[in-house]
Amino acid sequence: MNTSTLLRRTLLSLATTSVLMGGHAPTALAQTVADKTVLRISSPAVPDDWHGKMWDVLKASLNKSAPNAYDVQINLNGSLFKQGTEPAAMARGNLELASISAFDIAKLVPEFSIFTAGYVIRDPKHQQKVFNGPIGDELFKLASEKMDVTILATVYLGTRELNLRDTRKVNTPADLKGVKLRMPGSKEWLFLGDSLGATATPLAFGEVYMGLKTGTIDAQDNPLPTVRAAKFYEVTQQIVLTHHLVDSLFIAVSNKMWNSLSAPEQKHLKAAAQAAAKFNNDNRIQEEAQILDFFKKQGLKVVTPDQAAFRKAVQASYDKSEMAQNWPQGLMDRINATK
Template sequence: MKHSLLRRTLLVAASSVVLMGAILPAAHAQNKMVLRVSTPAVPDDWHAKMWTVFKDELEKSLPGEFDVQINLNASLFKQGTEPAAMARGNLELSSISAFDIAKLVPEFSIFTAGYVIRDPEHQQKVFNGPIGAEMFKSVAEKMDVTPLSTIYLGTRQVNLREVRSVKTPADLKGVKLRMPGSKEWLFLGDALGATPTPLAFGEVYLGLKTGTIDGQDNPLPTVRAAKFYEVTKQIVMTSHLVDGIFIAISNKAWNSMNATQKQKMTAAAQAASSYNNENRIKEESQLVEFFRQQGLQVTTPDVDAFRKSVQATYLNSDYAKVWPKGLLERVNQTK
């Protein structure tokens, strides 16, 4: 009887230990702050892989404090809907474009204009300095999201069916240049000196092949991926738009963090940015030689002439009316 009672007591004690062992990790997991990430990026893209860098960096610096859940391929929220989801508190993290921001923060439209950002290095200096701090403060106030770092997406170049001498915007006169269909993109095509022609991306290859359009503009990785080099003969390195997106966090999540968490979160976002930017810049530099091997001429125009002409066109338009006074000059002067 005594042995039986002792055995039951030991079994109960052992069960309690097992149960507590199961409860403690569960409780620990429940204490982690969940950070849902939504991005339209496909797995092989650098700005998809950067989220793994972000997650790993955060886990290294603050082990066990966050549960970062990465959702690629727009599987959680459709592209363009992420800012509203973050403002509502339904999403913690995403990468948002300057075009997305400009819808709610009109002055941010300066970064959707041609020849405002010169190159990836200039992009980082602008957004990591006083200008970025001011603009991001407006974003946080008007959109309920806080930008943490700037991601380089690529520099757009002009890609032509036939070889022509292009030094200034005047040399693109009469060129039917395919642009995305929005008025902002068509304005950029016009500012470049071309005849902007709206055409869906999926129709560009055939349009180049048949002569419906004379050219198109995209970053070099897109030219390779879409095989536009098969139906064109020249790439003009106009570098007219240095494209970027911004890792941003909802204010609801941001404001719930302590100072250390915010500092580590920003550092993780900067590490993700550096990873993406270094790899994307390296890829772009290698592609110039790839296109030459494919038989394309790669030429460089008078970029300063393009910049002066395009900036003047924007400054004389309605777009510039919402830009803060002196901001363009400050961006131009950032070295």
């Protein structure tokens, strides 16, 4: 007997029992369904991006380790909460899980703003070693205390590059003067955009495609797999390989949910989050190694600027900023020394 047939017969049996017992069996069934722990997930990711697909991995992992224990509800495209508003929703108890950025965390944990600076994390391996070691432990503890969220895994979002609506000569930051570069709307994101030499322009992710198409913005920055998944290549003509930020997302759960779970349940959820992160990271790294050929076939011009000039300009901007005053003494040296 297959699972579908068994389920139909079980439901029929319960319905028959309900008639004989005055309707009590369906109530028992409803209680069984209701007893599942609801995990609402909010993400701005589009379905075709790896950090959208990774939530299916988390859900499958939980279903395997804890069958019938969770009702995992995945909401992509910012359909439940807009990008950047997820931490507040988790703190209020209106959301259980989300992928939050270093920029989201830095709003309430100023020490974390070091990871919003350009040219700090060198590559994906360096990223994982930093966040899976003592530095990550210390800063994640601060996030838990100040934001009421527990970080479960570090996700490699990709290395951010510039993507221009029109072709132009770009070799140094001076060549971006006057370019309206879309950035998310926090001061940390906008500072990074300005430090690259452009005019940082806040715009929600869901509005970027139309903004590029209509000329509301001249450029956007994202990892190249995101450019492909969101189809920005349809409305742009040039990619500039600045490599200005090795970007991170952090799978986080509200402390309200986390503290309600038993130790085995916490173990299952953390393992599921780490499986999701690994799925994303492995696929994103592989895709990045092959993706430039795709853009060239779409007719986009791909250029490599003077990355040393960009690095020097960006780091000089941060050295003089108020943001750098929030960085714990010696933290940059510790990050640089992590191998």
